[in-house]
Amino acid sequence: MKRYLFFSLALALAAVSCDKIEADSEGRYIQFSGATGEWYDGKGVADHSQRVLLEKYTGVRCKNCPDGDAVIYAALESYGHKLVALAIHDSSSFTRPYGNDARLSTAEGEEWSNYFGISAYPTAMANRKYNDGYSLFNPAGGVNAEVDEALGEPTRVALAVTSDRNGAAYTIDVDIEFLQDVADPLTLTLLLMEDSVRATQLQPDGSTKDTNYIHNHLLRDVITNAWGADISADGKAGTKRHARFAYTVQNPLWKPEHCKVVAFISDKNTRQILNVAE
Amino acid sequence: MKPTRFAILLLALFMHTVAAHGQGIGGGQVTGNVQIDGQLTRPDSLIGAKDDPERWLMNARADILYTNGGFNAGLRFEAYTPPLPGFNAQYKGQGLANYFVSYANEQIEVTAGTFYEQFGSGMILRAYEDRYIGIDNALLGFNIHARPIKGVTLKGAIGKQRRYWEYGNGIVRGIDGEIDLNTAFSKLEEMPLHITMGAGFVSRYEADENIASSTQGYSLKLPLNVGAGAMRMNLAYKGWSLAGEYARKGQDPNAMNGYIYRKGEALLISGAYSQKGFSASVQAKRVDNMGFKSSRRETGEMLYINHIPAITKQHTYAFLSMYPYATQATGEMGLQGDVMYKIKKETLLGGKYGTDLHFNCSVITGLDTVALGGAGTEGYSSTFFSTGELYYGDMSLEIARKLDAKNKIACTYGYVVFNPVIEGHGGGLHHNNVIVADYSRKLGKGKSLRIEGEWMGSDSHYDSEIDDKRSGDWIMGLVEYNFGGHFFLSLSDQYCYNDGIGNYYTAAFGYTKNATRLQLSYGKQREGILCIGGVCRAVPATNGLTVSLTTSF
Incomplete structure (x- = not known):
């Protein structure tokens, strides 16, 4: 009996008393422990894809906006992970909610709308393309040409973002890798968008109000400031940087399980977007 | 480490035991031993002996064991006021260092403390202690043998x-x-x-x-x-x-x-x-x-x-042990061979009493590694049977012969190659040749004489940046005289005559009776490394009077 007791104890001790640490993809047994919001040397980005942020300024009282949504849904199906859509409600009269619906507008959306001169709805931008003015277009008429043009640009900076949610609290890790020299200062913008938000939407016939309209990729909050946080990097090709951010969902009505974190890198001077990831 | 109530209880028990009953309590036995090693130091800039402000340094300990049938209890009081040169300064202090109670029968032995x-x-x-x-x-906890x-x-x-x-x-x-x-x-x-x-x-x-x-x-x-x-x-x-x-x-x-x-x-x-x-x-x-x-x-x-x-020989002669090998737990490979042979007596080579031959050799190398990264990575890879740089090698042949009923002589040749990288500093390999002659003679009536001579030729040269005072070529002489059945007197000198620094003379006097031994010595101690079983500590140069007292009861 004593022998069995001993071997049982030995097995139990062996089983619980030796931890195994798994290495990351680069064979390192490390974890980020730097200060949030600070930039550190990073491990690089595995996916060097160029991706496009398709921003759509929209409103619940905009009758053509559902048509724009349909085109964007089709584009998302077509382009897959290379396209990230974002629905922005500014404070124009088109965004005034029906009935008791909550307003979907954001302060940052309004700030962007004013900066980019949004005056018609829906209006879209692909990576905030700038050519003697920002290239604004009606998504209801198609988005592929603009998306293709943006995707045709070489990837200057690769970007990856991961988020770990604990209840309403997010820990967001961002890795960037310069694939080309970039002389201009860059900023990183982090935002929270929510899918499956039910709110009344005016339909293309101009009179029907769909009270069960589903709003997807809805801008809820900008985690950094509206124009992003400065990226501390020398901009030389090969430079790899990492930063961690902490964020808590601001509104209890937003459903964290429907929320996604989106990151994009933009030129601090021209606001043009170099890459995006979700 | 503050004495716990447990230790205080044990101490009270022993004080009562010793005071009231001498050697026994309830049929039990009290045994113990005391060792006091003290040194009165003087600075010596030539050999690098530093100026200790306390002047008197001491390591002292007293072990007391109470045994009664299967029950044992023991404690050890230690004092380092401050510790002797070469011992970590963090030992400074005094108090109860060890204390335990245990019970044993044929099936089980349990120790607490x-x-x-x-x-x-x-x-x-391996939880152990080596006072030297x-x-x-x-370990402070529980130990069971079944x-x-x-x-x-x-x-x-x-x-x-x-x-x-x-x-x-x-x-x-x-x-x-x-x-x-x-x-x-x-x-x-x-x-x-x-x-x-x-x-x-x-x-x-x-x-x-x-x-x-x-x-x-x-x-x-x-x-x-x-x-x-x-x-x-x-x-x-x-x-x-x-x-x-x-x-x-x-x-x-x-x-x-x-x-x-x-x-x-x-x-x-x-x-x-x-x-x-x-x-x-x-x-x-x-x-x-x-x-x-x-x-x-x-x-x-x-x-x-x-x-x-360790799988290198624990040399006893001064110059053969001048460069001892410290086990490299982070990585090493080693091989040792040892042969002892006694040439039969009454033969041409064996003489009247026979001749003892003892040959030993060892070689230790590092591992052959390929670096994979630093902290937070796998570190390196290595091939099992492939060796890295040479760390240490030695070879020695000792021939000992009893000449007659009173005279005995032992001669040793040794060769040591040593890589200072194992002590954490640079410089090339040291190659040392050592010759030792050890003669002893019984003089009768409790008297005996022992004379030892050593020579070491080395290709190492003293470098002030590394400051390894073992470098160079050395000679040594030692005379030891035992008399009166209890006393001994010895004189020795180690002198670096080429490419190095130092003349280290020592005179020692000792008295031994029953289980008590007192030794006084005065002189200079060369800095070096002391290793026992591959575990080492630095021994700094010292100059002064050393007192050692051991007794047991």
Whole structure:
């Protein structure tokens, strides 16, 4: 009996008393422990894809906006992970909610709308393309040409973002890798968008109000400031940087399980977007 | 380490015992020993002896053991006021260092308090103390030895390790079993082949902490529980014996290995043959990242959970032991051969009393490694049978012969090649040739005379940047005279006559009676390294009077 007791104890001790640490993809047994919001040397980005942020300024009282949504849904199906859509409600009269619906507008959306001169709805931008003015277009008429043009640009900076949610609290890790020299200062913008938000939407016939309209990729909050946080990097090709951010969902009505974190890198001077990831 | 109520209780018990009953209490026995080593130091800029402001340095200890049937209780009082040169300054202080109670019967022995323990050859657990090295990694906790059936021994241990006057952060847990097949199975009792097998497992728990990696902004993912296991077997057949032990250790990033995650392993094999007038043995080992401490940040001599046995000869002559080998638990490979042969007496070569020959050689190298990264990575890879740079090699041949009833002479030639990288500093390999002549003569009526002469020729040169005062060519003489049955007087001098520094003379006087020994010596001590069993400490240069008193009761 004593022998069995001993071997049982030995097995139990062996089983619980030796931890195994798994290495990351680069064979390192490390974890980020730097200060949030600070930039550190990073491990690089595995996916060097160029991706496009398709921003759509929209409103619940905009009758053509559902048509724009349909085109964007089709584009998302077509382009897959290379396209990230974002629905922005500014404070124009088109965004005034029906009935008791909550307003979907954001302060940052309004700030962007004013900066980019949004005056018609829906209006879209692909990576905030700038050519003697920002290239604004009606998504209801198609988005592929603009998306293709943006995707045709070489990837200057690769970007990856991961988020770990604990209840309403997010820990967001961002890795960037310069694939080309970039002389201009860059900023990183982090935002929270929510899918499956039910709110009344005016339909293309101009009179029907769909009270069960589903709003997807809805801008809820900008985690950094509206124009992003400065990226501390020398901009030389090969430079790899990492930063961690902490964020808590601001509104209890937003459903964290429907929320996604989106990151994009933009030129601090021209606001043009170099890459995006979700 | 503050005395606990437990220790105070024990102390009170002993004081009562000694005061009231002398040698016994309730039929029990009190035994003990006292050792006091003191040194009155003087600065000496030539040899590098520093000026100790306290002047009088002392290591002292008193062990007291009470035994009554299966019950034992003991304690040790230690005082370092301050510690002798070469001992870690963190020993400074005095108090109860060890205390325990234990009970043993035929089946089980349980110890509570501080205890020492070893599993197998110690490659996964060896809690021990060596007062001359300044190591005491006793465990404070519980220790159990059980013998459930004949031939089977089971051990369990749990506790924290002593670190000078404190205890380390880590908790050490271990379990070990050993079976003597010839004893356990009656059918094997008469078998000439004797087989013993054993296995053990040790685990260390230490809380998480933030240790930066070599990548800015990242810290290490630390294993909180680090395990090490070992298997062993001993075979003995008539004059032959073969023993082997293999140990593995899990991921253990620590300060010794530069916080790498490579798993550790060690293999120790030894074979021997002996018969009357002849014995031979060979040992081989390979150690790879097996430094195992109960605190991952510890770098000094303390808190070692395990011990990697040395397979180099423990030389006793001064110049042969001037460059001792320190076991490299982080990685080494070694081989040792040893042959002893007695040339028969009444032969041309053996003479009237026979002649003893003792040949020993060993070689230790590093591992052949390929670097994979720094802290927070696997560290390196290595090929099992491929050797790295030479760390140490030695060869010695001793010829000893009793000339007649009164006179005996021993001559030794030794060769040592030593890589200073194992002591953490640069410089090329040192190659030393050593010749020793040792003559002793019995003078009758408790008198004897011993004369020893040594010479060492070395290709090393003193370099003030490295400041290794062992460099150069040396000669030494020693005369030791024992008289009156209790007294001895010795004079010795070590002198570096070429490419080095120093003239180290010492005069010593001693008195021994029964279990008490008093020794006084005055002179200069050369700086160097003292190693016992591959574990070493630096010995700084000193100049002054040394007093040593030991007694037991």
